[in-house]
Amino acid sequence: MNSTLYTAASGLIVQSRNLEIVSNNLANLSTNGFRAQRTFSSVYQQHVGSPGNRSVALAGEWESRNPGAMLPTGNPLDIALGRDELLVIETPAGRRYTRDGALAVSQDGRLVDNRGYAVLDPQGVPIAGLGANTTIAAGGKVLRDGNEVSQLQIARFDPALHRREGDNLLTTDDRDNDVVPVEDPELQPGHLEQANTSGVEELVRMIEVRRAFESYQRLISLTMNDVNRKTVNDIAK
Numbered sequence: 001m002n003s004t005l006y007t008a009a010s011g012l013i014v015q016s017r018n019l020e021i022v023s024n025n026l027a028n029l030s031t032n033g034f035r036a037q038r039t040f041s042s043v044y045q046q047h048v049g050s051p052g053n054r055s056v057a058l059a060g061e062w063e064s065r066n067p068g069a070m071l072p073t074g075n076p077l078d079i080a081l082g083r084d085e086l087l088v089i090e091t092p093a094g095r096r097y098t099r100d101g102a103l104a105v106s107q108d109g110r111l112v113d114n115r116g117y118a119v120l121d122p123q124g125v126p127i128a129g130l131g132a133n134t135t136i137a138a139g140g141k142v143l144r145d146g147n148e149v150s151q152l153q154i155a156r157f158d159p160a161l162h163r164r165e166g167d168n169l170l171t172t173d174d175r176d177n178d179v180v181p182v183e184d185p186e187l188q189p190g191h192l193e194q195a196n197t198s199g200v201e202e203l204v205r206m207i208e209v210r211r212a213f214e215s216y217q218r219l220i221s222l223t224m225n226d227v228n229r230k231t232v233n234d235i236a237k
Contacts, residue, residue, distance in 0.1 A: 005223045011216040014058055018209045021061070026202045029195050031168050032114075033081065033099025036064045036197035063159060068196035070188060076135035077103040077111075080193040081154070082186030086170065088153040088179075089117040090126060097155060097162070097170040097179075101192055105130045111142065111150075120153045122181060127152075140185050154185040 021037045028034040039061045070080050079101035081087065086097040102114045111119040111127040111134070118126035127142055127150045135143045140152035157179045162170040172179065 005220060008216045008219040008223065012213065012220070015209055015213040015216065017058060019206070019213070022202055022206045022209055025195075025197055026199065026206070028167055029197070029199055029202070031100070031195055032102050033068065033193045034168055034195040034197075035066075035068075035099070036195070036202070038062055038064055064196055065159070066196050068194040070191045071194055072191050074190055075102075076190065077105070078190055078192050079103065079136055079140075079152075080188040080191035082182075084156045085182055085185050085187065086155050086157075087113070088120045088124075088155050089113055090120055091115075091117045091169070093165075094171075094174075095120075095124075095176055096165065097157075097172075098168055099193060100168050101187070103136070105132070105134050121150050122153045124153070136189050138187070138189060140187060152185070152187075154182040154187065155179045156182055 018039055021039060025036045040059050065083070067083055079087075081099050081101055086099060087101060089096055089098060096117070098113065100113060103119060104112055104114070106112045106116065109128050109130045111130055113119060118128075121127050129149065130142070130144055133145045135146075136152070137143055137148075140154055141148050142150040142152065157172065161172050161175055161178055163173060165171045
């Protein structure tokens with residue numbers, strides 16, 4: 001394969017992935033506690049095929065760990081988690097983790113997240129037996145009528161362990177034993193953490209990705225025109 005064409009084609013693949021990530025960041029601007037994904041790419045020598053081939057590839061993807069803005073809500077069940085803290089919940093697929101601290105009390109008295117999933121205590125048991133006068137205090141204490149009745153399970157783990165699932169859930173793929181409990185969480189009651197990116201920032205990134213994509217498209221078009229011209233000349237001879 002023509003080395004220029006090879007580089008341009010691989011570049012298109014990388015920019016397609018970048019566009020997916022930026023689009024997902026934009027779609028989650030209003031998701032509590034959402035952390036934007038970022039990528040970086042590199043050009044390396046491709047030893048398969050022509051020795052002159054160079055390939056553009058994603059060198060890595062990572063999650064920005066910068067905290068989002070703290071929004072005061074006045075809701076006694078809302079919490080904003082500390083920098084690397086995660087709320088532990090139980091889903092039909094098993095235990096999951098989230099930074100979305102918008103909580104509520106269900107009709108049957110359970111503490112649930114905004115998807116209706118049960119919030120767990122430090123023993124891994126769903127927090128239940130709650131009523132209308134439930135609040136969450138500093139340190140993750142769950143109060144009913146001003147009396148402590150339970151405690152939130154707050155955890156942290158190496159970011160390399162987790163995998164995203166859906167818009168704002170994390171899973172360790174059955175490696176929950178590697179999760180470290182947080183004994184003294186730094187959560188802020190009555191607040192919610194917003195997404196740690198902005199619409200303007202992501203739109204700028206989208207424009208940059210689109211320009212790069214179009215550049216690779218033009219390079220492919222020019223290269224193919226050159227290949228076709230040489231082919232016609234060779235046939236004519």
